Amino acid sequence: THVQGHVYGMFQDEKYFPEPEKFKPERWTKGTAMKQEVKAMSNLVWGHGARMCIGRRFAEQELHILLTKIVQNFRLEYNHSPVGAVLNTVMTPDQPLRISFIPRN
Numbered sequence: 001t002h003v004q005g006h007v008y009g010m011f012q013d014e015k016y017f018p019e020p021e022k023f024k025p026e027r028w029t030k031g032t033a034m035k036q037e038v039k040a041m042s043n044l045v046w047g048h049g050a051r052m053c054i055g056r057r058f059a060e061q062e063l064h065i066l067l068t069k070i071v072q073n074f075r076l077e078y079n080h081s082p083v084g085a086v087l088n089t090v091m092t093p094d095q096p097l098r099i100s101f102i103p104r105n
């Protein structure tokens with residue numbers, strides 16, 4: 001039996017994520033209003049406990065490098081209708097993401 005936390009729902013909880021629909025990356029930076037221990041337990045993206053994702057640090061490092069390289073080399077533009085989210089085991093966009101990657105040089 002597949003049992004899975006409702007991670008998307010957790011991110012919608014106003015108590016921990018005021019204005020959950022807004023893009024506010026500062027939610028995750030050090031020194032913001034959310035307490036560190038609440039931040040750590042407010043979502044289960046990586047699972048929790050003895051069987052939590054063993055590749056977490058590796059995946060975070062990869063994402064950090066990937067996003068840094070993209071932003072260094074491209075300006076991203078999106079000029080289409082708002083994108084919704086659909087649950088397909090993990091959350092996926094409800095339409096193709098037609099993001100334009102415009103080279104910076």
Ligand code: HEM
Nearest residue numbers: 044045046047048049050051052053054055056058059060
């Ligand atoms: C964005 C990327 C990733 C996400 C969101 C993710 C998420 C998860 C989650 C939710 C679990 C289940 C935790 C639980 O049962 O409580 C898991 C398990 C696991 N993940 Fe990841 N993972 C990611 C990337 C990776 C990578 C890159 C690796 C390996 C290099 C990896 C290796 C594993 C392994 C081996 C387990 C099983 C751990 C166990 O059962 O003891 N994951 N992951």
